[in-house]
Amino acid sequence: MKLVLLGPPGAGKGTQAKMLMEKFAIPQISTGDMLRAAVKDGTPMGRKAKEYMDAGGLVPDEVVVGIVRDRLLEADCASGFILDGFPRTVAQADALQVSFQEMGKELDRVISLEVDTDALVERLTGRRTCSECGRGYHVTFDPSLQPGTCDACGGALIQRDDDKEETIRKRLQVYTEQTAPLISYYQDADVLMKVDGMLPITQVQEKMLSLLQAS
Ligand code: AP5
Ligand code: MG
DSSP states (O other), X not given: OEEEEEOOTTSSHHHHHHHHHHHHTOOEEEHHHHHHHHHHHTOHHHHHHHHHHHTTOXXXXXXXXXXXXXXXXXXXXXXXXXXXXXXXXXXXXXXXXXXXXXXXXXXXXXXXXXXXXXXXXXXXXXEEEETTTOOEXXXXXXXXXXXXXXXXXXXXXXXXXXXXXXXXXXXXXXXXXXXXXXXXXXXXXXXEEXXXXXXXXXXXXXXXXXXXXXX
């Protein structure tokens, strides 16, 4: 299965992608996670990307398109993948289409997670992420058993640098201006499915699975 998860910051793309990854045994390809790894490693690309990320803006198309194109050619993507946070502009969606043509593959589905803006801010300000294994939590909606400690690996839970309220507002504005147009882009391509992302995490997953299995 070749799937794109579309949705504003905090919609639950990462949370749902990790669950689908386990269910279907295909990799989650999160451009946000890949960029954060480059920032952590202090690579030249990571240092440049950090400026855009901290400001709540998008990293230039040519950088992310190159990262994703290389990643899709890796062996573990042969039987499918879940793209989380890519594409985010019409130019990225066009570039993805070119990559698919080069690989002789087709995009199966795009799932758009629909969530109210107020809920997004609450989700992002309360999000915590394991600094070791990357597992995500929420202080209210998905808490760890011991505050500040990852259930899976015991790592320390941290807050993302871009989860400050001011940066969150900017990211939401960028989503509306640059990413939301992809909803009609993929509607026109007849691959879009909308899912109510306001439901609890497990119910969102159930809805997704039933839609994917029915299609
Ligand atoms: P990225 O890391 O992709 O961030 P994002 O799109 O802003 O989305 P988030 O990761 O914040 O939210 P999510 O939808 O994954 O939600 P999550 O599951 O964590 O990108 C970061 C930055 O990198 C960008 O701003 C940009 O600068 C750059 N970048 C990345 N990709 C790029 C690209 N393609 N082009 C250019 N630049 C790019 O859930 C959020 C919280 O809510 C969690 O705490 C979770 O536990 C909770 N939660 C999830 N679902 C529910 C639910 N149903 N009910 C209650 N709580 C829930
Ligand atoms: Mg995410």
